[in-house]
Amino acid sequence: MICEKPLVSETFRFGGTPDFYGMVDGTPTLLDFKTGKAIYDEYFYTIRFQNTGNDTAFTVNIYDTLDISLDLNTFVFAGSSHFCQTYLEPNRVIRFYFPNINLPDSIVDEVNSHGFVAFRIWPTFGLPDFTVVNNSAAIVFDLN
Numbered sequence: 838m839i840c841e842k843p844l845v846s847e848t849f850r851f852g853g854t855p856d857f858y859g860m861v862d863g864t865p866t867l868l869d870f871k872t873g874k875a876i877y878d879e880y881f882y883t884i885r886f887q888n889t890g891n892d893t894a895f896t897v898n899i900y901d902t903l904d905i906s907l908d909l910n911t912f913v914f915a916g917s918s919h920f921c922q923t924y925l926e927p928n929r930v931i932r933f934y935f936p937n938i939n940l941p942d943s944i945v946d947e948v949n950s951h952g953f954v955a956f957r958i959w960p961t962f963g964l965p966d967f968t969v970v971n972n973s974a975a976i977v978f979d980l981n
Contacts, residue, residue: 882957884953886976889943897933897935900974903929906961906970912956918952919935920936920938921933922934922936940978
């Protein structure tokens with residue numbers, strides 16, 4: 838097993854043990870760094886965003902509404918591009934708050950205008966095979 842790419846930089850690590858992309862039998866796989874075991878992609882979510890506005894974004898809020906088929910008690914923050922705080926809001930909404938992100942716009946600095954947040958979560962116990970699990974997220978830059 839070779840750990841290749843941390844999901845969270847040392848600068849922005851948010852408590853807990855970070856997960857890593859690594860190679861398992863020649864296949865890129867998400868790994869739990871503590872156990873070295875694979876985390877299956879179907880329970881791993883990454884929300885990517887980019888500031889395509891015309892000025893720096895000072896704060897970013899991501900609101901992710903989790904399907905009733907997902908077990909909130911198994912939610913694990915896996916990493917982010919910048920420091921963020923995580924909140925459980927009413928109606929199964931997870932809010933990722935990036936204070937003081939200072940995300941440049943894509944015209945001024947395309948490479949650094951991107952960000953992401955990642956988490957893993959398991960379905961509710963006994964969920965039938967082939968159940969569709971919906972997920973939706975909204976991203977708010979500053980107050981817009």
